[in-house]
Every structure is written in structure tokens, then in C-alpha cells.
Amino acid sequence: MFQVLCIFIPLIAALFMPFFFKKVRSIHTGWFVLVVPIFLASYYATFIPITSKGDSVIAQLHWIPSLGISFVSYLDGLSLLFSILITGIGALVVLYSIFYLNRTKEQLHNFYIYLLMFMSAMLGVVQSDNMMTLYLFWELTSISSFLLIGYWFNRDKSRFGALKSMMITVAGGMLMLGGFVLLALMGDTFSIRELIAQAPELAANDLFVLALILILLGAFTKSAQFPFYIWLPDAMEAPTPVSAYLHSATMVKAGIYLVARFTPIFAQSEVWIWLVAGIGLLTLFWGSFFAVKQTDLKGILAFSTVSQLGLIMSLLGVGAIAFHVEGAADSAFKYATFAAIFHLINHATFKGSLFMIAGIVDHETGTRDIRKLGGLMSIMPVSFTVALIGSFSMAGIPPFNGFLSKEMFLTAMLSIAEFDLFNFATWGILFPIIAWIASVFTFIYSLYFVFRTFTGKGNIAQLPHKPHEAPMGMLISPVILAVLVVGIFFIPNIVADLFIKPAVIAIQPFLYTHPEQVDIHISAWHGVNTELLMTLGIFAIGFVLFLTLSKWQKIYNAFPAKLTLNNLYDFIIYELSGNWMYRLSSSYMTGSNRRYLGLMFGAFSLIVIGTLFSKDAFYVTFEGASPVHLHQVILIIVLVIGTITTVFAKSRITSIVALGAVGYTVSLFFVLFKAPDLALTQLVIETISVALFLLAFYHLPKFKKEQERNRFKFGRALVSFAVGAMVTLVALSAHSQKLVPSIAEYYKETVYSLAGGGNIVNVILVDYRGFDTLFEITVLAIAGMAIYGMIKLRLSRKGGKL
Amino acid sequence: MEIIMAFVCGFLFMAAIYLILSRSLLRIIIGTGLLSHGAHLLILTMGSFKGSAPPVLTEGVTDFVDPLPQALILTAIVISFGVTAFFLVLAYRAYQELKTDDMTELKGSDDIE
Numbered sequence: 001m002f003q004v005l006c007i008f009i010p011l012i013a014a015l016f017m018p019f020f021f022k023k024v025r026s027i028h029t030g031w032f033v034l035v036v037p038i039f040l041a042s043y044y045a046t047f048i049p050i051t052s053k054g055d056s057v058i059a060q061l062h063w064i065p066s067l068g069i070s071f072v073s074y075l076d077g078l079s080l081l082f083s084i085l086i087t088g089i090g091a092l093v094v095l096y097s098i099f100y101l102n103r104t105k106e107q108l109h110n111f112y113i114y115l116l117m118f119m120s121a122m123l124g125v126v127q128s129d130n131m132m133t134l135y136l137f138w139e140l141t142s143i144s145s146f147l148l149i150g151y152w153f154n155r156d157k158s159r160f161g162a163l164k165s166m167m168i169t170v171a172g173g174m175l176m177l178g179g180f181v182l183l184a185l186m187g188d189t190f191s192i193r194e195l196i197a198q199a200p201e202l203a204a205n206d207l208f209v210l211a212l213i214l215i216l217l218g219a220f221t222k223s224a225q226f227p228f229y230i231w232l233p234d235a236m237e238a239p240t241p242v243s244a245y246l247h248s249a250t251m252v253k254a255g256i257y258l259v260a261r262f263t264p265i266f267a268q269s270e271v272w273i274w275l276v277a278g279i280g281l282l283t284l285f286w287g288s289f290f291a292v293k294q295t296d297l298k299g300i301l302a303f304s305t306v307s308q309l310g311l312i313m314s315l316l317g318v319g320a321i322a323f324h325v326e327g328a329a330d331s332a333f334k335y336a337t338f339a340a341i342f343h344l345i346n347h348a349t350f351k352g353s354l355f356m357i358a359g360i361v362d363h364e365t366g367t368r369d370i371r372k373l374g375g376l377m378s379i380m381p382v383s384f385t386v387a388l389i390g391s392f393s394m395a396g397i398p399p400f401n402g403f404l405s406k407e408m409f410l411t412a413m414l415s416i417a418e419f420d421l422f423n424f425a426t427w428g429i430l431f432p433i434i435a436w437i438a439s440v441f442t443f444i445y446s447l448y449f450v451f452r453t454f455t456g457k458g459n460i461a462q463l464p465h466k467p468h469e470a471p472m473g474m475l476i477s478p479v480i481l482a483v484l485v486v487g488i489f490f491i492p493n494i495v496a497d498l499f500i501k502p503a504v505i506a507i508q509p510f511l512y513t514h515p516e517q518v519d520i521h522i523s524a525w526h527g528v529n530t531e532l533l534m535t536l537g538i539f540a541i542g543f544v545l546f547l548t549l550s551k552w553q554k555i556y557n558a559f560p561a562k563l564t565l566n567n568l569y570d571f572i573i574y575e576l577s578g579n580w581m582y583r584l585s586s587s588y589m590t591g592s593n594r595r596y597l598g599l600m601f602g603a604f605s606l607i608v609i610g611t612l613f614s615k616d617a618f619y620v621t622f623e624g625a626s627p628v629h630l631h632q633v634i635l636i637i638v639l640v641i642g643t644i645t646t647v648f649a650k651s652r653i654t655s656i657v658a659l660g661a662v663g664y665t666v667s668l669f670f671v672l673f674k675a676p677d678l679a680l681t682q683l684v685i686e687t688i689s690v691a692l693f694l695l696a697f698y699h700l701p702k703f704k705k706e707q708e709r710n711r712f713k714f715g716r717a718l719v720s721f722a723v724g725a726m727v728t729l730v731a732l733s734a735h736s737q738k739l740v741p742s743i744a745e746y747y748k749e750t751v752y753s754l755a756g757g758g759n760i761v762n763v764i765l766v767d768y769r770g771f772d773t774l775f776e777i778t779v780l781a782i783a784g785m786a787i788y789g790m791i792k793l794r795l796s797r798k799g800g801k802l
Numbered sequence: 803m804e805i806i807m808a809f810v811c812g813f814l815f816m817a818a819i820y821l822i823l824s825r826s827l828l829r830i831i832i833g834t835g836l837l838s839h840g841a842h843l844l845i846l847t848m849g850s851f852k853g854s855a856p857p858v859l860t861e862g863v864t865d866f867v868d869p870l871p872q873a874l875i876l877t878a879i880v881i882s883f884g885v886t887a888f889f890l891v892l893a894y895r896a897y898q899e900l901k902t903d904d905m906t907e908l909k910g911s912d913d914i915e
Binding site: 592593594597598601620622624625626627628629632633636639640643644646647652655656659662663666669670673674675676677678681682685688689692693695696697699700701716717719720721723724725726727728729731732734735738742743744747748751752758759760761764765769772773776779780782783784786787790791 | 803804811813814816820821831835836843844847850851852854856857859869870874877879888890891894895902906
């Protein structure tokens with residue numbers, strides 16, 4: 001119970017933040033916030049001994065029991081690792097933000113409410129075992145991310161970035177919900193653990209691949225994979241602590257988490273392996289290639305994040321291959337998933353610190369434009385050291401943790417060549433090659449980031465602020481992360497035992513059942529082999545390319561600016577949905593009543609006639625029809641002549657009189673068909689109606705000749721013919737297929753004995769079905785009052801307003 | 803007879819719709835008048851014309867026509883009369899205020915404020 005409540009602790013704490021901000025003005029609100037992640041991180045740390053033995057802890061809180069929806073906190077190696085990352089880096093980011101955001105100038109309560117909301121959401125995503133609550137928290141991360149990106153809401157670019165990330169991630173989230181629902185239908189449960197238990201049966205289902213693709217779309221949009229990565233660079237308008245927290249260390253890894261979590265279910269499908277590994281690798285290359293083009297510090301880091309997320313994703317895809325390999329636990333495939341988790345931890349440490357450094361540079365110099373920066377090394381030595389450590393780790397240079405995971409990444413990619421299922425024998429060779437090229441670019445942009453900012457001449461005098469080293473407090477968090485970067489390099493196996501192996505068994509339960517079976521020992525020096533040679537090649541070629549950067553950077557200009565994914569997004573959002581759809585709807589929403597009526601009548605008759613014939617319901621019989629008499633035929637002829645006169649009369653008076661003639665003919669029909677009450681009423685009402693028409697006639701203008709364009713005239717005739725045909729056809733087949741006898745016998749038999757009347761129609765009106773009559777009187781009364789109101793009330797004349 | 807009446811009703815509907823799709827408000831109201839005549843006759847036809855006596859208890863008569871459709875039509879006549887009266891006054895007021903009874907000029911759209 002308490003374990004589940006822990007997910008909500010940040011949300012509950014958020015409720016109190018406005019109070020602290022408004023009432024305790026002298027203390028930065030962030031200090032109160034800081035308590036929350038520190039408490040949670042230490043609480044989650046107590047679970048490490050349990051999960052490192054391969055066990056898991058589960059707690060449940062029912063929400064909607066009748067639908068099987070409940071809040072479940074399921075802590076195994078994978079979710080505990082994420083929980084600790086979220087709370088741990090959360091604590092560092094809050095600490096950093098205390099010094100980054102000004103206590104008096106910023107709306108801190110908003111900021112921290114959003115941040116705490118995000119923290120709850122993220123903990124919920126990684127701990128939920130129930131897919132519905134997982135989706136709930138997933139969307140909450142999108143919303144809080146939207147709020148945080150748009151934190152400076154008076155800037156256009158912030159709002160644009162917030163909207164863009166919202167559109168893309170929520171669209172993906174919706175699709176993912178579809179995938180979840182399909183999975184739940186197939187497995188008849190919302191619980192991910194129970195679904196994993198019945199994974200083989202699920203794979204046989206026809207909907208399996210559809211669910212797979214939908215869930216992957218959710219993961220790819222959230223984790224900024226190709227081609228959905230475009231929101232991430234625009235999300236850099238957020239305050240830097242947010243970029244460091246959400247857009248490098250935690251939220252963008254939600255997609256990674258999702259892929260890892262569902263691997264035991266979907267690894268059996270080759271579609272999964274190809275998509276995850278292929279898209280991951282493409283993203284890795286694409287992101288690293290375009291990172292070198294950026295001129296904004298945070299832009300470089302955004303593309304670098306995209307690229308590194310692609311790396312982790314492709315490793316997860318390759319790790320899924322282990323499902324199909326005999327004895328995978330002894331082959332090189334075992335490295336892939338391990339490397340993915342390892343790099344995930346490493347990336348969180350070095351990317352977090354790099355973002356914080358970018359924030360410090362921005363804060364102290366007033367610009368993030370790399371073309372204006374340079375030569376800050378001697379002014380900001382601590383920041384430079386941290387940036388150097390982070391960048392070198394990102395580039396994969398020893399003695400930093402990025403080196404270790406990069407080596408394992410290359411090992412895993414090389415192992416693909418061994419695999420000969422699903423066409424990997426043909427295309428598998430591309431994997432290590434693309435990975436290698438992407439690593440070269442990673443190397444280049446890492447050096448580009450740190451050396452362009454801190455070394456060289458630079459024109460410090462022209463910077464917006466006079467640069468100086470950041471305050472102590474601001475440096476604490478990046479320094480801690482940098483220490484971790486170095487620390488993990490020297491004690492990788494302790495990290496592996498505590499965090500990575502338990503996570504690996506959660507991802508690959510088909511391979512291992514106990515963490516000790518994960519037989520991987522990380523060593524910085526593993527002899528001269530292909531990986532090491534590849535790494536040396538990366539260093540050498542990357543270094544040469546970095547030195548000659550100014551010569552070849554021009555090739556980026558060769559790419560046509562119009563053919564970008566951002567343009568495609570703008571086209572879809574603004575041109576397609578905004579402009580084209582507006583034009584489409586205004587093409588039929590013309591404001592013309594006649595057109596609407598014409599469309600409605602036409603569609604109605606088409607549907608009815610179509611149904612009548614497609615269902616084979618049309619049937620005519622002359623059986624049971626009553627005989628035709630001459631006087632009836634004469635009346636019909638009169639009626640038809642009257643109607644034609646009404647329609648084609650040139651003057652109003654002719655038309656009105658002809659309508660009266662039709663009405664009186666109808667009352668004669670009522671006489672013929674033995675309905676005396678109807679005939680009487682019709683006669684009276686027709687008289688009053690004609691009188692009313694003549695009254696209106698006096699006030700209304702003369703008929704103008706109907707001037708239509710020919711097309712409309714034809715359509716009008718066609719629609720009216722269709723409606724007439726529809727009525728005739730329906731009447732004919734309804735008359736010919738009477739299924740049940742009339743209930744009139746009852747009325748006839750009981751009208752005197754029960755109701756004491758002789759006129760059956762009148763008794764029906766006031767006795768059997770008196771309610772009809774009551775409300776028909778009401779209708780008349782309302783019409784009368786409305787007419788009175790329309791004539792008497794004239795507010796606009798008196799200058800009043802309606 | 804019912805077969806012929808089905809065609810008559812269809813014809814009335816056709817004429818009514820043709821008038822309803824016209825430009826002048828008065829024509830549209832006349833169209834609704836025709837439409838209600840058509841509907842009333844249709845209800846009566848669907849109730850069938852069997853029976854030889856009006857539905858009023860008389861000595862020695864058992865073969866009444868169906869009384870239920872007649873009751874329904876009676877209600878419908880009154881309601882359509884109320885609506886027509888309202889509609890006529892509305893058209894009269896609209897003409898008084900807006901100086902037109904042409905539906906193309908009475909078009910409500912975004913560009914007219």
C-alpha cells in the first residue's frame with residue numbers, strides 16, 4: 001500500500017508548493033521540493049538488495065475493480081533501476097534549478113508543480129503493471145512535459161515547441177492505447193506480468209503484429225526515434241533543468257522502458273526485431289550526423305540525445321534476437337541487452353551533466369550560440385572539466401563509462417553477422433558499418449561541443465554578459481554526475497550486479513531466471529580484438545574530421561531546406577489540417593440553407609432506397625388492396641392538378657388558392673375513407689390556414705422569378721424526385737408486407753364497455769391516448785405564445801440588446 | 803386503391819420538396835403545407851382502407867375502418883397547423899426586419915457579421 005502511495009507522493013507534495021511559494025518568500029521553494037526526490041530515492045534504494053537477488057515486490061491499490069483496473073506498483077530490476085534514475089537525477093535537477101531559476105523573477109510554484117507532477121507520472125509509468133494505469137501515467141508525462149516546455153509562455157517558440165511535442169507524443173500515446181487494448185483483448189488481462197506468462201499463445205493471434213506496431217509507435221514517438229524525433233530539438237525552449245531531466249535522462253527513456261518491458265512478449269516476432277533494431281540504428285546515425293550541423297549548444301545535445309536513444313533502442317532490438325538463438329546465453333548476443341541497460345545508465349549521467357553545463361554557459365554568458373562562444377576554459381575551469389568528462393564519455397573515450405558501453409555496443413552489433421534468420425545474413429553486415437559511421441560522428445560532435453565552447457580565442461568581450469565561473473551550488477549537480485561518470489568506469493561490475501543484471505533478467509526471462517546466470521564481466525581492457533580496432537579507427541578518423549570540420553561542414557547546406565521532417569510536420573499541422581481541411585469544410589458549409597436541405601434530403605433518400613434494394617426488401621402485391629372507384633380517381637386528378645398549380649404558379653395568390661384546393665381535396669379524401677372527424681378538422685384548419693396565408697400574403701413581397709443556375713435547378717428536381725420515389729417505394733413495400741394485425745380490434749371491442757363512448761376516434765384521443773392530446777394542446781399554446789412574443793417583443797428597436 | 807394512393811403520396815412529397823428547396827420563404831411554407839398533406843394521407847393509406855363504416859358505434863355495424871391512424875392524423879393536423887402558423891408569422895417578421903424573403907440573401911455565414 002505504501003509502495004503504491006509513493007508514486008503519488010510528488011503529486012501530493014505539489015499541492016503544497018503554492019503555499020510555500022506565497023508564504024515563505026525568503027526561502028527558495030526548490031529547497032522544499034528537494035526533500036521529495038531525496039526521500040523517494042533513499043526509499044527505493046532499500047529495494048536494491050531484494051531485486052539484485054532477482055526477486056520482485058508488488059503492491060496493489062484497486063481503482064476500478066469491476067474493469068480490472070488498479071494501481072499496481074511492481075518493482076523488479078528494470079523498474080527499480082528507472083525509479084532510482086528518476087528520483088536520483090530528479091534530486092540533482094531540483095538542486096540545480098534552485099540556483100538556476102531566480103527566486104524573485106520566476107513563477108517558481110508553477111515550475112515545481114509541473115516538475116513534481118512529472119515525477120509522479122514517470123514513477124507511475126515505470127512501476128505500473130496494469131496497462132491502463134500505465135497509459136494514464138504515460139499521458140500525464142506528456143501533459144507535464146507540455147507545461148514545462150511552455151513554462152516561459154510569453155515566448156512564441158516555447159509555445160510552438162510545447163504544442164509540437166504534445167501533438168507528436170499524444171498521437172503516439174493514443175496509438176499505444178490501441179495496442180494495449182488489443183493486447184488486453186487477446187490475453188484477457190491488463191496485467192503485463194500475466195501477459196508475459198501467456199506470450200506464446202499471444203503470438204498465434206492475428207492481431208499480434210498490429211498490437212506490436214501500435215505499441216512501438218507509442219514508444220518511438222516518446223523516445224524521439226526517427227521520424228518522430230523532430231519534437232525534441234524544439235523542446236529545448238524549456239528551462240535547462242527541464243531539458244536535463246525530461247529530455248535527456250527520464251521522459252525520453254519511457255519509450256525505451258516500454259520496449260524493454262514488452263520484449264518478453266514481442267521478441268518472438270521478427271517484425272519487432274527488425275523495427276526496433278532498424279529504426280534504432282537509423283535514428284542513431286541520423287541524430288549523430290545532424291548534431292554536427294547545430295549551432296545551439298542545446299541543439300547539439302538534443303540531436304545527440306536522439307542519437308543515443310537510437311543506440312539504446314537498436315541494442316534492445318538486437319537483444320530480442322537472443323530469443324531465437326540456441327544457446328544465446330553463451331554467445332555474443334547476450335551482450336546486447338546488457339549493453340542497452342548499461343548505456344542507459346551512462347547516458348543519464350553524462351547527458352544530464354552536459355545539459356547542466358550548457359545551462360551554466362547560457363546563464364553566465366547570455367548566449368548558447370556556439371559561434372559566439374569560445375575560450376571560456378580559463379574563466380570557467382570547473383565547468384570545462386565537467387564538460388570534458390561528459391563529452392569524452394559520450395565520445396567513448398577511456399577512462400569514462402561511455403567507453404565501456406560503446407565497446408559492448410560494437411560487440412553486440414558485430415554479433416549480428418552470426419545470425420542467419422530473418423534475412424539478417426544478407427543485411428546484417430550493414431549494422432556494424434552504420435554503427436561505426438555513427439560513432440565517428442558522435443566522436444566529432446562531442447569534441448565540437450566541448451572544444452568550440454571552451455577553447456580557442458573567442459571574443460569574450462562581445463558576449464552579452466561578462467562571463468565568470470558559476471556559483472558553487474549550481475556546480476554541485478554536474479560535478480556529482482561527472483564523478484559518477486568516472487566512478488562507473490572504475491567499478492562497472494558493482495553497478496552491473498546491483499542494477500544491470502536484475503534489469504536484464506526482467507527483459508530476457510526466456511534466457512535467464514536468476515541474476516547470477518548473467519555471465520558478463522565488464523573489463524576496460526579485453527585484449528586486442530575487432531572492437532578495439534574499430535574504436536581506434538573511430539578516434540583516428542573522428543579526430544581528423546574534427547580538425548577539418550570547417551572545410552566540410554558546408555555539405556550540410558547542400559541538403560534542401562524544404563525537404564525536412566520539420567517542414568513535413570508544419571505541412572501536416574498548418575497546411576493539411578489547418579488550411580486544407582478548412583477549405584474542405586467551408587466548401588460544403590456554405591451557410592445556404594437550401595444546399596444543406598438538398599444534401600440532407602438527397603442523402604436520406606439515397607440511403608433508404610439503397611437499403612430497400614440491397615436488403616431485398618422491396619415487394620409489391622395487389623392482394624388485399626381495396627377496389628378503386630371512379631369518384632376516387634376524379635379526386636386524385638383534382639389533387640394532382642392542384643399540386644401542380646401550387647408548384648408552378650407565377651403569382652402568390654394562385655399558389656395559395658391552389659394549396660387551399662389541395663387541402664379541401666384532402667378533406668374530401670377523408671370523407672371518402674370514412675374519417676368524419678378528420679374531414680371536419682381538415683376543413684376548419686385548411687380554412688384558417690388559407691386565411692393566415694392571405695394575411696401573410698399582404699405583408700410579404702411578390703414572387704420573384706426563380707433564377708437559378710441550371711445545375712442547381714436540375715439538382716433540385718432530382719432531389720425532389722428521389723424523395724418522392726423513396727416515399728412511394730417505402731409505402732408500397734410496407735403495404736404489401738403487413739406482418740402483424742392492427743390492435744384496433746381492442747379499441748372497437750372495449751370502446752363502450754370500458755370507456756363508455758361511441759366515437760372510437762374521439763375516445764382514443766381523450767381516453768386511451770389522452771397524453772398525445774395534452775401535449776398537442778401544449779404545442780398549440782406554445783405556438784400561440786411564440787407568435788404573440790414575436791409580434792410584441794422588439795428589443796432591437798428600443799436599443800436594448802438580446 | 804392503396805397502390806394508387808402510394809403514388810399520390812409520393813407525388814405530394816416530390817412537389818413539397820421541390821418547393822422547400824426554392825428561394826422564396828412563402829414558397830417554402832407552402833411546401834411544408836403540401837408535405838404535411840402528403841404525410842397525413844400516407845398514414846391513412848398505411849392503415850389500409852378496409853372496413854365499410856366510419857369508426858362510430860352504430861346499431862348492427864361491426865365492420866369499422868381502423869380508428870387508430872385517424873386519431874394519429876388528427877393530432878398531426880393540429881400540430882402542423884400550429885407550426886405553420888408560427889412559421890408564417892416568423893416569415894412575416896423576418897421580412898419586416900430584414901427586408902427580404904430570399905433564402906440566398908438570408909444566408910448566414912462567417913463573413914456576414
